[in-house]
Amino acid sequence: MSTFMPAAAATARTERRPARARKAALHAAGLLGAAAVLVVVLALSIGVGARPLSLAEVWAGLVDEGAETYTIVHEMRLPRTLLGLLAGVALGLAGAVMQALTRNPLADPGLLGINAGASAAVATGTLLFGVTSFSGYVWFALAGAAVVSALVYAVGGGRSATPARLALAGAALNATLYSYVSAAMLLDSGSLEKMRFWTVGSLADAHHTTVLRVLPFIAAGVVVALLLAAPLNALALGEDSARALGARPARIRVAAILAVTLLCGAATAACGPIVFVGLMMPHLVRPFTGPDMRRLLPYCALLAPVLLLVADVLGRVLARPGELQVGIVTAVLGGPFFLYLVRRARMARV
């Protein structure tokens, strides 16, 4: 018996090794594939618009200063596309982190009111302090997102919070903040003009400066979120097991709230509140990755911008000669997905 056991363990190990290697290779290939899809969609987003560009023209516009499409690409399409990329990464990761943190399959930064909190804070900034530039209101957005994230966690972190209760609390929060924002718009018709398009969620007024200013916040949020992958896995086992594995639940939660705040606050400040991207992405990815956050998060980061940019492109194509704001397209596309999730007999486990 004593000689048999190590032998068996050894065979199991040698058998497991190729299986694990194959899994890792599959994972790497999957990530490469996702990245390739993202590149295609980035090109699509640069190419589609009032003046459609061919792939060659897109490429020439990107690299050749003398090309006639250089101005279109660099002044209009590229900032918009890059902003969509950043916002998509931010919302996708924020959704995945929130679903893990609240252990709630219906968690979404838009549905739970975090984006609305950021916009309410921005409205306050515009109304009371006359803030008009992005560098001014990103701080308001971050503060608003932080307050609502902490609130959502306080409500949803409890053991008895069911998906329905959490979603309902979020809906109530959303409605309150929304009526606050419309009150702010009513009181100041100057800010109304700007806020009205912003509150819908749009990538249309993207500038290089916006992209550059939002980048550090989102980059910081992405780093924190990716570092949280393993700790969130530990937390998924439950408080006690996580502690036994050497994780510190309180610290993980604070870091997760920080990540969500940075990601949602910056994304909302740049393009207004956008719903459902954070909800959909983890659910679309989870069937392939399983619940392991170390696999789930990279896929969300790569594929959420695909979703957002495709929604933006659709908005540009569907409503010609005008355009639909991306927030409207994600709401109309994501809503049915949400209804499908709810109607499914058993909601996916997080």
Add this chain to the structure above:
Amino acid sequence: MGKAGGAMSVVWLGARAVVFRPRALVVGLGSALVALALTVVAIGGGEFPMTPSQVVTALLGGGTPAERFIVVELRLPRAICALVVGAALALAGALFQTLVRNPLGSPDLLGITQGATVGALAVVVAGGGTAALSAGALAGGLLTGAAIYLLAWKRGVHGFRLVLIGIGATAILTGVNGYLFTRAELMEAARALLWITGSLDGRGWEHVLPLLAGVGVLVALVLPGSGRALRVTEMGDDLASGLGVRVERLRMLLLGAAVLLTSFAAAAAGPVNFVALTAPQLARRLTRSPGPNLLASMCVGAAMLVAADLVAQRAFGERQLPVGVITGVIGGGYLVWLLITERRAGRL
């Protein structure tokens, strides 16, 4: 019933026993009186101020013709609108909250009001008039209610699924509203914004009469008889079926009535948020009675909306805010309080 149930009194009418709770009666009467008193104060205010006794005289047919004209033609419709819309929203909220068994399950969070807004904004974009706008709101609310009910149907409608479907519908419709709002801007931005916040400005008899007729019929259909059935269903579907309540049918009929009430209210005053959410809860706390408190909720809701409209008209000097802003603030405060207490009690 113990402490939570409040004291009950029984009155014998011949061989029939009528059970009622004195506290609920006092709350209902008290808030109805408050609502009427505030209405008189509201009618008295404006560019031509009148004392309460002048107002009452004019209402009873006395006073000068000018006073009568100002009171009856100019100010009374708005006041009645506030009373009826408040009562209708509160009744709808009480029905919804009881049927989905959640203190946050009110028609303004579950998509009905947003549906009404979509209907109205579509009319604004198409350039329709006031009557068409009300009709659009009514149709939007009804269609949304029907869609939510059908989507939530799966061998019966359960509270939690209805809530989640409603939240999804709210998110979709908010997106659609945002789109319509950006489109409407070209022609009628101010009117659209005022409308989607919920306002009682410039309401005349042409708004009041359809509202009164619709809400009156619904109240007459819902109030008698549904209280007991609702109390029984609160104990659970199985038990209620055992006691002879046809749960699914009751739920469908009462939800339908609540959707109609909300839609009528929205058609008259726009999507006034949070009255449906807060009034039934306030009534419940005041009466200390666990039942649906339909009548008390209606009185509290009417008082609340009249008070909110008074504040919206008077509190900000020259500037008049739409009443929806005030109810929104009330709702926010209530929500924070609810989240704190529910969490402390471990129910959330």
